[in-house]
Amino acid sequence: MRDMKIERDGVTLHARLDGVDDTNAPTLVFAxxxxxxxxxWDGIVPLLPDGLRIIRYDKRGHGQSDVPDGPYTMGALVSDAAAVCDAFTVKDALFVGLSVGGMIAQGLAVKRPDLIRAMVLSNTAAKIGNGPMWQDRIDAVLDKGLSSLADVTMQRWFSRDFLMSPQLKHWRDMLTSTPPAGYAGVCAAIAGTDFYTPTSGLRIPTLGIAGSEDGATPPDLVxxxxxxxxxxxxxxxxxxxxxxxxxAPDAYAKILIDFIAATGHMTT
Structure with a gap:
């Protein structure tokens, strides 16, 4: 495991490399x-095959990355992802993006096709929600903090069974520890994004993953x-x-592993 700090336009991004530290190894990038x-992605990384180079990072405004003043744009988030990839000398990766991470994947595949040879669009869409919905959420977060949205967010994120699990607290704490300015900044980026036209021009191997009880990006939208x-x-x-x-990390990892094999992304 190796952590890296990456500078882009005055913003420091935190990234982590697991697996093989070799630029020639088949690479997965997670957003x-x-x-x-x-x-x-902690539950997924240990389940993936040996021999992969696995890169993941904190978006601006999240985790150990900087929290610049908002609002953010999707263009900035895509450029951040490109900067992370360039810092690790990534070429022809399999990019796995979930939710806004999947929007970043779409934008990056259009902007920097040299970086991505295949992608997984998990629980995401070309357009998510609408402007007024996102503005209401931004206003609530900046006024009352993320704790005010935590319960309803958990209901969107998880199935009814998982909501009764002791594991729920870990994810609720992850949400509420997000800087409000960073969360609101990324909300603004999502609100301003409609990738239907650019995504329809992509011609790379793509897998969509949806959850039957997803309250944020329902299966039909994915x-x-x-x-x-x-x-x-x-x-x-x-x-x-x-x-x-x-x-369901085991089931999720199996889907990824099958797609890795189907796309020939890793040779044995």
Whole structure:
């Protein structure tokens, strides 16, 4: 494991490398959701095959990355992801993005096709929500803090079964420890994003993953987005919500491993 600090336009981003520290190794890059840190993937990384180089990072405004003044733009988030990839000399990676991380994946695949040879769009869409909805959330967070949204967010994130689990506290704490300015900044970026046209122009191997109980990006929304890309695949996970990597890490990792094999991303 190796941590790295990456500077871009005066913003310091925190990234972590697991697995093989070799630029020639097959590489996976993970981008997480709004209100989470790179630790969202902690349950997945140990389940992946040996021989992979695994890179994940904290978005601006989250985790150990800087919290610049908002609002943020999706262009800035995509450029941040590109800066992380460039810092690790990434080429032809398999990029796994969940929620806003999946929006970043779409934008990066359009802007920097040299970085991505295949992608997983998990619990995401080309457009999520609408301007007034996001503005209401921004106002609530900046006025009352993230604790005021924590309970309803957990209901969007997780299945009914998981809401009764003792593990829920870990994820609630991750959300409420997010800096309000960082959370609101990324909300603004999501609000301003509509990738339907650029995503429909992509021609790379793509897998969509949805959770049957996802209250943030329902399965039909995920499917609609991946269907924009010819030849894409779609996997529906049952009895999980918006963060299936947290609720069912073994099943989620198997889906990723099957896609890695199907795309020839790793040779044995």
């Amino acid at each position: 997480n959701s709004l209100g989470t840190t790179l630790h969202m 499917r609609e987005t991946v269907d924009l890309i010819p030849g894409s695949q779609f996997s529906l996970m049952r009895r999980v919500g918006h963060l299936p990597c947290a609720e």
